[in-house]
Each structure stands twice: as structure tokens, then as C-alpha cells.
Amino acid sequence: MKIGVMGAGALGGFFGGRLAADGHEVWMIARGAHLAAMKAQGLRILSPKGDAVLPNVLATDDPAEVGPCDVILFMVKNGDVETAAAAIRPMIGPDTLIVTCQNGISAWERLGAIVGPGHVVPGVARTPGEIAEPGVIRHTAMLDRLIFGEVDGNPSDRCRRLAEAMAASGTTPIVSDNIMHELWSKFVGQSALASMTTLTRMDIGPLRENPVSARLFYDATAEAYHVGRAAVPDLPESVIAENWDFVEKLPYDMHASMLDDLNRGKPLEHEYLSGDVVRLGEKFGVPTPIHSVLYAALKPMADRLAAGSA
Template sequence: MKILVVGAGAVGGYFGAHLVRAGRDVDFLVRPARAALLREHGLSVRDVDGNVETVPVSAVTADQLGSDYDLVIVTVKSYGFDDALKDLSPAVGPRTAVLPFLNGMRHIDTLVERFGADRVHGGVAMVMTRLGERGEIVQVGTLGSLIYGPLGERPVVPLDDVHAALDTGDHTATPASDIRQELWDKWVFLATLGACACLMRGPIGRINSAPGGQEFTSAMFEEAIAVATASGYPPGREARERADAIIANTTATTTTSMYWDLTHGNPVEAEHIIGDLVDRGRALGVPTPLFSLAYTHLRVYEAGRG
């Protein structure tokens, strides 16, 4: 199977390195400057113990793409998705599957509209990594898993083939029978955690330990659950308990990548993770006052970045 990984950042670089190391036929679609660095120095991953492994990789730019890929894995940040979609489109032939590992649901709607449901799989990535100052992938926690499944009834690339490609033994790889539910479950959790951390400027444990903190995080969680339920994807008991174990924690230092970006002056995924949830709630008649506040807060931050 010939694979194109779109992006070589914290998610794409980490899992893409695993694919290369396992002998998969992989190209990375990146910008010209990043391509030059990868060709010269390879892709480096630093694990939680500080050990660095560098793997030689094949880097391509948009003008070099052909439609001979079997699987296109999209790993960019949501604010780069529209540009990435333009760049990757020539790589998607009639028998190509597109598998995005982004948060939220807006990108799923866009890809299905563009390529048809049978050429799109949904994907959930759980990983604790960041992009280092020298372009290396820095692992900041041991979590590393992928969940994926087709969105159409007759996928052009069967789930078994996708699983065989992604199951390298370096991370957990799990085929899903209902990937839309998995996507919603993660979105509810991530949006709640990210909105709480960004509004309160702190990790979840510190928020819950403050006066009114647990009432605040619980109310935020219930807003997200209400939108998911109205959309037809209420979280099951296991998913809710798993999320609540973190969201209600009084000692955890857990935050999200959106909080990290906010506190380091970077662009944030406000539209995709928070704004879209607010929009869907409004369309369904579900009030989301706390998420609306978080969205306004993040838009003010973005405006301040210029």
C-alpha cells in the first residue's frame, strides 16, 4: 500500500515515523522548506526518556503529487485544513481512501462532500507529542493510539487493508465499527477540556480545586453532551465515565494542545473544536452559553495576534 501522510508535525511525524520504521511505503506531503530539512536530516522523534531516533523519509511537495496513492492520511491542524485539502486533492484517485486525524466533525463533512463517503474514513488519534524547535517530534507522554473506520457502506479501501497498514506494533491501532460515535466521543471530551483550560488558564485539577471549579467544568461537559445527544451521538456510559474521570479530577495536570498553543502565542483551533460545537448547538436549539463564552474568548485572542 502506498501512503501519503499530509503533514509531519506532532501527529503526522510521530505516527508517520512508525510507519516508515515498519517498512511501509510512505511519502510526507509538506511545505518546500520542511521538505528540504526532512530530505537532508530525516525525521527525528525524541521519546519521553530523551532518546532520539532519526529515520530517513521521503518528503514531497504539492507540485510533485500523482494519483497513485492508496491511502492519504491527513494530520494537519484544523486551521491549515483548507490549504492542505487543496494540496492533497491531486493525490486522491478513484481508489484512494482519505483518513483524517483531526478533532471535531467539520472536516469530515467537507471531505465527504468533496470525495464521497466511500473514499473517506474517520480517524481518532490519541497522542502526547509536540513539535520541537528544530522540527523534531517530542513525546511528552506515553499515550499513542489510533482508531479508524470507514464512513461509507462500500469503502474503496476496505477497513482490513487500512488496519494492516496502520498496525505497526509501535502504537495501539483499533478498527472501529462506528467511527462517527468515536469522533463525537473524543470531540465532547476534548472540547470540554480545552474550553475549560483556555478560559481558566490552568490545568483541570487546578480548576476543579478552585471555588466553583467543579460546578463550572461539569456544566461545560453537560453542554457538550447535550449537543452530541441532539446530533444523534450521545456518549455511552463507558465513554462518559472515562471522560468524567479526567474532567472532574482535582489533582490532574491535564490540559490540551489548544491550551499549549494559547499560552505560547500560537494559532489555536477555535473554529473547528469550539466554534463548530456552538454552531451545531444553535442549529439544534441547544443552549451553549459557556462554550459561546470560550469561543468569544479565543476569537479575541486570535484578533490580538494580528
Template sequence: MMHTVIIGVGGVGGFFGGKIAHSGQKVTLVARGKHLEAIQSNGLQVKSIDGDFKVHPYRATQSIDEVEKADLILICTKSWQVTEAATLIKPLLHKDTVVLPLQNGADNAAKVASILPKTQVIGGLCKIYSKIEEPGVISHFGFRPELIFGELDKQITPRIQKVKEVFDKAGFTNTISKDIHVAIWSKFMFIATVSGLGALTRATIGEMYENTYTREMLRQTATEIYRVAIAKNVAVPNTIVEQIMHMISQQPYNATASTQRDIIQGRPSELENFNGFIVTEGKRLGIETPINSFTYSCLQPMEAKARNLSDSK
């Protein structure tokens, strides 16, 4: 039986890891704090619009030393924690272990592949609105959950089919992408577009789309990201900005992005990996990114303050 290890048991890791464990597969959850204690005592509870369930995984621990070698590792931390997570899991790898980072952002697979053997890393993303409701409890409150993944060289390999078997047995929608880079950048464009402006305006996705001025800022943000993607030779279609705007229009009116919520609540966020990444790559590639630069510059002082407070705890 495949052994799946989940690094980070928040909204994403808790839901998908919980589903895999609930299907009778061998799953180890690596978590910490009161959340871990609750899982160890009472199991992992998932409240879902697709049906609630509770599961006791094979193991839940904070210590990597207690984790057996893994066949599949899902890294479900925040994007700024990816490098640390990749270093942490080195002892869990055997020669055929597959590592799948599932963060929002465009360069997570590259970060993991800079630390672990590139041949063992695949790319992926997920579509879900979920969060930790309280210790030991995951709330899935929006989107039909979907996981999209694929080989970085775009091949359909036997091992990618094995990963699909794990997800199929778990019973959630999953798709092998023919070009995972395009899929990752498409989601990144959506999430980076709504997150920064949402944090800046304190408005919901519906409110931003409804307002003429902020809707145009959303469009310009996405257009800048598109230009950076093209410069990086990612084969995103030339209709992608319109697709993203349509996707934004279809979101629940009161929806907000997790990064937006983090910034508003004074927590460290993925700002650097979203708008900050586009600003940095834009400068490197000679592409102007005025809206992303404005958004990033306005939010950066709050981000620095949140990180200083977090580091001092």
C-alpha cells in the first residue's frame, strides 16, 4: 500500500490528507501545536459541503523522526515555508518517492527541486476554499475540491498514474495536466490578482468585481502577470486574462482569498510569493508591473510588521 505523508495539515492538507486516510489508505499527518494534539486525541474532523467525516490516520506527529519512508509526499504548507519543508523531508525519501507541492504561487516546484532531486518532484495545484475552523477540525466551505498535477517535463508516466490511483481511491476530483506549468500559472494569476488588491481594499471578491475602478485594477494586475508568464516561456493562452476575469466574476460575492485574510488579520502572508514575485521577475525580465508594484509596496510594511511579530513570539 502506498504511504502518503502530508506536511502541513491546514485547510488544504487537512482536507486532501483526510480524504486519502478516510478511504482506508496509509497516511501520516505532520502537524503541530493544539491542532496536532486534537488530531492525536480525537482524530481529524472534516466538515465539508460535500459531506462531513472523521478519520484517525495511520499516524499524526510533529517529529519527522517518527515518520516512515514515504511513497508520496504532499507539501501543504504556506509558500514561504516550502524551502524549509523540502529540507525537512529529506530523510523520508526513497529512490521512488514522489514529492508534490500544493501551494499557491508560481515557483514552488522549482524551490523544492533546488533542494531535493528534481526527478522526484512533480507540479500541482488545488482548487478549494477550506480552513482550520478550530484545532482538529477542517472546514471545507467552497468549491468542489479538485487537485491538478503533472510531471514537470509534461510526460504521462507510470508513476503519475500511480499518484492518480491514490487520489481516485480517495474519491476527490483530480486531473493529470498535459502542461502543469500552464495550470499553475493560470491559478497563480487568479489568486495573486484577487489577494493583493483584496487586502489593500478590504473588499470581497464580489465587491471588487462590481466596482468599475477596482475591476479595471484587477484586469491590469492579471495582464502584468500574463506578460511575465510569456517572458518566462510559459505557454499560457492569449485569452487567459479574460478567462481570469470571468473566473473572478463567478466567485461567491462575499469570498475572500486566504492571503487577503492573513494580511488583514496581521499574520505573515504569501505577499512576497504573489505580487512580490511578479515585481521581482518583472524587474529581472525588463517588464513593467506598475499595479503589482503599487499593491506590493503598500502592503509590504504590514507584511514586515507581521513577520517581526511572528519571529519575536
């Protein structure tokens, strides 16, 4: 298949790199030092599942250079969704499948409003990783799941083909028959994890072992769940316990990527995490006192970072 990776950072570089190593024509769309490094020396993946070196990776900052693709892995930051959606138009053919993979629950709809909803399949990544240095992706755990599926829950050949290709490349695709449940399940936990680790500038371990902060973390997760239950009435109540079980198993020094963004002076995604919890709570009449405080406390630093990057 011909695959474009819009946003070839930690996630896009990992999945795209694995597919390229398996023989697919994969184009990495990136920018800055990361792009320059890939052009000069290729892409390197460091992973407990096995390292990979791609000396001749296809990389560009111009989607028009790529042309129409069978699949686009759309892995930009939430704040770049609209700009990136307009940029990938030259990569979209009549049957192009676009898999979104952003934190939060709104990106797939925002993308579909620009490129056409029929192209878009929502996705959820459960894959920890980072750009260790330009041109080097560090995958930090055995977990490498990409969950995706049609919005209506029906099976499709396009999802099956992508899943088969990803599985053959050594990663773990899961085609979901209820992707809305998957999106909300991650969002319920991620909104609390991102806000709390970023606001406290601490890893999950100390927050989890302190009974006061652990209780706040759990209650923030439950609060987001109740908003989700208003938006998706059949969202299982087990989502709360499953998220907390996931949190308890995370490495002690794990934190949300939003904390990395804060430490690096990059824009934050708080609007699409606690911010969306608050706004959707208002929409559905669900109180969100915890996320309202988390969002309000993050906003001044987020606004300052946004102003600095403008």
C-alpha cells in the first residue's frame, strides 16, 4: 500500500516506520530538525519489540509531493487538525482512508468537516513513545496498539486491509465495532492524566501513591465518565474501573505527553482534554467541578505558551 503519515512524530514515525520496514511505500510528512534528520540519515526506531533502521525513508514537508495515498495516518497535534486537514488534500484520492489519532474526542469530526466524513475513520493509540532526538523514535513499552473502526460499527474491507498490513509489520491493530466507546474510554482517563501530570509537573507514580492526589485523580476520571455517559448513553460503567486499573499498571515515571510539551515550551492540548470535559458537561447538564479547576489552572500557562509560539 501507499501510506502517508501526516505528523511523523512519535506515533506516526513508529507505525509508519514499521510499515515501511515491511515493504510498503510510506511517506513521512514532518518538519524542522526531525525532517532534516530523516532526510539526511533516515529513521531509527528503538523499541523493546525490536529496533529498526530505515536509511532511505521517504520524508517531506510538502503533501503535494506525495500525491494520492491508499491510507493516511493522521497524527498531528489537536491544535493543528484544521491546518493539516487542508494541507493533505493533494494526498486524498476517491478511496483514501484517513485514520485519525489525536487525544480527545473531536478530531475525527473536525477533520471530516474539511476532507469529507466518508474518508475518516476514528482511531485511538495505546502506544507510549517519544522523539528521543531528531530522526530517532523511542518506543518505551511492549504496548503498541492502534485501535480504529468505522463510526457505524460495521466491518469494512478498508479497515481489514490496513489491520492486516499493520499486523504483518509487527504492530498490534485492533478493528473496533464500537469506536465511540474506545474514544470515550481513552478520553475519560487521558483527560485526568494529562491535566494532573501537567499541572503538578509530576509523573504518575507520586500522584498514584499519595492517597489524596490518587482520590482526586480517580474522581476526575469518574467525572469525565459521567459526561461521556451523557454523550454516549450506552458507555459501560466499567470504563471507570478499567481506566483506573490501567493507571495503576502504568510505569512509575510515566506522564502525559502534554507535560513534555509544557517542559519544551510547546502549545498545550488542554482545550481538547479538560476543556472539552467542561464544555460538554455544560452542554449535557453534567457538573464538572474537578475538570473546571484543572482547566482553569492550566489556562494561563497554556495561553502564555500559545502567545509565545504565535
